[in-house]
Amino acid sequence: MDGILRNEVISNIINRRSVRKYKTEQIKEEELDLILMAGQHAPSGGNNQTTHLLVIQNQEILKELRALVEKEFAQMEVYEGMYKSLKGSILASRKGGYDFCYGAPALIVTANKKGYGNALPDCACVLENMMLAAESLDIGSCWINQLRWLDENQAIHTYLEKLGLAGDETVCGGLSIGYKADKVKEPLKRTGNPVTYIR
Ligand SMILES: Cc1cc2nc3c(=O)[nH]c(=O)nc-3n(C[C@H](O)[C@H](O)[C@H](O)COP(=O)(O)O)c2cc1C
Numbered sequence: 001m002d003g004i005l006r007n008e009v010i011s012n013i014i015n016r017r018s019v020r021k022y023k024t025e026q027i028k029e030e031e032l033d034l035i036l037m038a039g040q041h042a043p044s045g046g047n048n049q050t051t052h053l054l055v056i057q058n059q060e061i062l063k064e065l066r067a068l069v070e071k072e073f074a075q076m077e078v079y080e081g082m083y084k085s086l087k088g089s090i091l092a093s094r095k096g097g098y099d100f101c102y103g104a105p106a107l108i109v110t111a112n113k114k115g116y117g118n119a120l121p122d123c124a125c126v127l128e129n130m131m132l133a134a135e136s137l138d139i140g141s142c143w144i145n146q147l148r149w150l151d152e153n154q155a156i157h158t159y160l161e162k163l164g165l166a167g168d169e170t171v172c173g174g175l176s177i178g179y180k181a182d183k184v185k186e187p188l189k190r191t192g193n194p195v196t197y198i199r
Helices: 008-015 029-040 059-074 084-095 119-136 154-163
Strands: 052-056 106-113 139-143 169-179
Touching: 008 119, 029 052, 029 106, 029 119, 052 059, 052 154, 059 084, 059 154, 106 119, 119 139, 119 169
Parallel strands: none
Antiparallel strands: 052 106, 106 169, 139 169
16 A cells, blocks of 8 residues: 555545645646646546636636625525535625635636536546646645536626636536645545445
8 A cells, every 4th residue: 555655646636635725826827737737638528628617816806706706695595404515605605704715816617518418527527637736736726616506696607707607608616726825634534435346
């Protein structure tokens, strides 16, 4: 096992953790290019390659988007059995000062064609590739799902369309990205994801 952990890909998979505290400075252009290239090299159903990446680095836009996300979440109802993270976003938004991307200097929104059956898995492959590429460059990232939850929200969709999202695209996920401001976390022990061998 020790030998395999020296393999860079495997060790990045094991050591990658979600980062929720970032330095304000942008990552270098060449680092961003490598991360995006890793995302673009993800496999896709039928080699479709329709995942669209919106890379938001403009701080004014990010501020506006944060405020809009907070406003829209704050108006949503909480109901019994609601997904706990979604409920958390709504409650935090009602309190005010909610930052769904943890002050990261960049947010990469991933979208795909509405009605395309592999929209979500294709985006997930892109996001995972980018998270692992970021980890290999010692750059922090965290999957950000809030814009996906708000995909049906007209105000959010219209705002994202102004940034370049196409009218026939659906938001599938997102990634906050930046230099880590927190101390490095230990690998998270996984106790789920059971394996059944049929041999
Ligand atoms: C589909 C998916 C959605 C997620 N959404 C969010 C999110 O909206 N905000 C967040 O802080 N983390 C989000 N995460 C990160 C998970 O909370 C995290 O991966 C998990 O707790 C394991 O921790 P680790 O990434 O540090 O190993 C998401 C992860 C996945 C795979």
